[in-house]
Amino acid sequence: MMRETCMTDLKMTDDERIDQFDRKILSLLQADGRLTNNDLSERVNLSPSQCSRRRQRLEEEGFIRGYRAVLDRDRLGFSLVNVISVTLATHNRDNARNFAELLSRLPEVQEAHALTGEMDYILKVVTPDLKSLSDFVNGVLLPHDSVQHVKTAIVLETLKETSALPL
Numbered sequence: 001m002m003r004e005t006c007m008t009d010l011k012m013t014d015d016e017r018i019d020q021f022d023r024k025i026l027s028l029l030q031a032d033g034r035l036t037n038n039d040l041s042e043r044v045n046l047s048p049s050q051c052s053r054r055r056q057r058l059e060e061e062g063f064i065r066g067y068r069a070v071l072d073r074d075r076l077g078f079s080l081v082n083v084i085s086v087t088l089a090t091h092n093r094d095n096a097r098n099f100a101e102l103l104s105r106l107p108e109v110q111e112a113h114a115l116t117g118e119m120d121y122i123l124k125v126v127t128p129d130l131k132s133l134s135d136f137v138n139g140v141l142l143p144h145d146s147v148q149h150v151k152t153a154i155v156l157e158t159l160k161e162t163s164a165l166p167l
Contacts (some may be wrong), residue, residue: 081155089148
């Protein structure tokens with residue numbers, strides 16, 4: 001049975017409801033996934049065992065999907081960030097599925113979003129340089145049967161980049 005939620009509640013069933021301690025744990029972990037249960041317990045004002053149980057429940061229920069290291073794109077040679085809009089040649093499930101399969105094989109694509117409106121997809125793509133970007137667009141995207149049109153923009157400066165949710 002679903003209950004009505006207020007602005008401070010996350011949308012979920014009664015059984016999945018999270019409280020202020022869970023939110024604090026989630027907020028702290030999204031800032032630093034390496035925090036120990038002792039670190040969490042000090043910052044949340046719960047015992048380490050309570051924090052451990054809560055963290056495990058949040059993982060099991062899918063609120064925490066994983067942990068990862070955030071790598072320095074520039075130091076690893078991927079200093080060019082590109083935003084690419086794609087329009088499909090035809091609008092049907094097979095074409096969309098073929099394009100999605102292509103994207104799943106391309107490590108340069110960091111984000112891909114299906115859109116409403118004029119363009120069908122927007123991609124965030126990282127490349128080492130302009131030649132790599134050209135090779136990606138002209139050698140991978142444009143020749144693909146599902147793609148009709150590609151428009152590329154190079155990011156000059158990143159003002160904000162985060163995956164943190166506003167808990």
